[in-house]
Amino acid sequence: MNSRRTFIGQMASGIAGTLAAPASVLGANDRVRLGIIGAGARGMELVREAISQPNVEFAAFADIYARRLEEARRVVPTARTFLDYRHVLDDKSIDAVLIATPQHLHAEHFIASLDAGKHVYQEKTMAFTVEHAKAMRAAYRKTNGLAVQIGHQSCSSGQIADATRFADPAAMGKITAIHAHMYRNTPHGKPQWTRPLYPDMTAENIIWNSFLGESPRREFDPNRYANWRFYWDYSGGNVYENMCHQLAFWYKVLGLQIPAAVTMAGGVFLWKDGREVPDTMNVAMEHSEEILFSWDSGFGNNQLGSSEDVLGTDGTIARAQQIRYLPQKINRRDGTEMMGQTKTAPAAHMADFLECARTGKEPNCPFDIGYRVSIACRMAVESYRQGRTVRWDPVKENIV
Numbered sequence: 001m002n003s004r005r006t007f008i009g010q011m012a013s014g015i016a017g018t019l020a021a022p023a024s025v026l027g028a029n030d031r032v033r034l035g036i037i038g039a040g041a042r043g044m045e046l047v048r049e050a051i052s053q054p055n056v057e058f059a060a061f062a063d064i065y066a067r068r069l070e071e072a073r074r075v076v077p078t079a080r081t082f083l084d085y086r087h088v089l090d091d092k093s094i095d096a097v098l099i100a101t102p103q104h105l106h107a108e109h110f111i112a113s114l115d116a117g118k119h120v121y122q123e124k125t126m127a128f129t130v131e132h133a134k135a136m137r138a139a140y141r142k143t144n145g146l147a148v149q150i151g152h153q154s155c156s157s158g159q160i161a162d163a164t165r166f167a168d169p170a171a172m173g174k175i176t177a178i179h180a181h182m183y184r185n186t187p188h189g190k191p192q193w194t195r196p197l198y199p200d201m202t203a204e205n206i207i208w209n210s211f212l213g214e215s216p217r218r219e220f221d222p223n224r225y226a227n228w229r230f231y232w233d234y235s236g237g238n239v240y241e242n243m244c245h246q247l248a249f250w251y252k253v254l255g256l257q258i259p260a261a262v263t264m265a266g267g268v269f270l271w272k273d274g275r276e277v278p279d280t281m282n283v284a285m286e287h288s289e290e291i292l293f294s295w296d297s298g299f300g301n302n303q304l305g306s307s308e309d310v311l312g313t314d315g316t317i318a319r320a321q322q323i324r325y326l327p328q329k330i331n332r333r334d335g336t337e338m339m340g341q342t343k344t345a346p347a348a349h350m351a352d353f354l355e356c357a358r359t360g361k362e363p364n365c366p367f368d369i370g371y372r373v374s375i376a377c378r379m380a381v382e383s384y385r386q387g388r389t390v391r392w393d394p395v396k397e398n399i400v
Helices: 002-012 041-051 064-073 084-088 104-117 130-142 158-166 208-212 224-226 237-254 347-359 367-386
Strands: 031-036 056-062 080-081 096-099 120-121 148-150 175-181 261-267 280-287 291-298 306-312 315-319 323-327 390-394
Touching: 031 041, 031 084, 031 347, 041 056, 041 064, 041 096, 041 347, 056 064, 056 084, 064 080, 084 104, 096 104, 096 347, 104 120, 104 130, 120 347, 130 367, 148 347, 158 237, 158 315, 175 237, 208 306, 224 315, 237 261, 237 280, 237 291, 237 306, 237 367, 261 367, 280 367, 367 390
Parallel strands: 031 056, 031 096, 056 080, 096 120, 120 148, 175 291
Antiparallel strands: 175 306, 261 280, 261 390, 280 291, 306 315, 315 323
């Protein structure tokens, strides 16, 4: 056990760099062999999406918690399992890797996977910090035709086509604001995001140094491991969990760039359970396109749900479970309301990633959208933690 800890600890002390040759080009009908780094709840959802697609073989799982590897074997008994993710990357027969680890580890696993010549499906939010985003960009620019899909699933929804059609300037006029909500509620005594602590969550069964990555050194703590979303060392809170999705959709449709300025306010108003990230918050993002994107969220009432309203002088695009266009009669007296009609195929985002790995086409959520969304999210977190408005310096590419 001690030798295993020492080995994994050395691995986690820096970003892995298995400089393997790029994966061979796949044909349009070739079987794709997949591995995953991070076989937790979200990771296994991705696995199930992947194996639901034709001509896919799931070959390997990597996770630092032994229980997860045992559970993964029940889903794909033929797959190999590893505590050290580098074994997945060293397997030259694996074409693509899914990454579903905590946010502070994304850069390490993303860069190592590209260095190993793998196509990458990277769960959101793509990058934890600006420095991570830049390092990931440098690695991405060195790739030779590898597909990178960022896990903002709405970018593969049918609503994208509807929103793009509705966003025609002739229908919308000048767009000046986007107002977004994301609210949830849970029963009394069941805080949002809380995960159970199992008796086998011990230092013998979890490779703690690998979990810590580049974050501050701490003694083993099963609560920090299981409920990492509560802590700034590993998480960007609900900004990184859900605001990112709503940003990604409209960044894709409208081509919005990194915000010029971001202000975030809020606090831990509801769940006094040791979490550091807020459960109630408001974010205002000023974009150079002269659009104010505001987002508010809370975990104590679900009346408002999750929605966005894009506000133009001549029309509104209202998006929730459905998407529709409503004319502003003051400027479009003869305009008519339109309802989105485009269907979304099951597991559309994963299917798109696999197609891109085979054919080389651009993914529905390419690296650049993930990069811009990551920076916007980091700006919100920095604003909240510093208690001030922060700005983006596009020349130095830094938050100021």
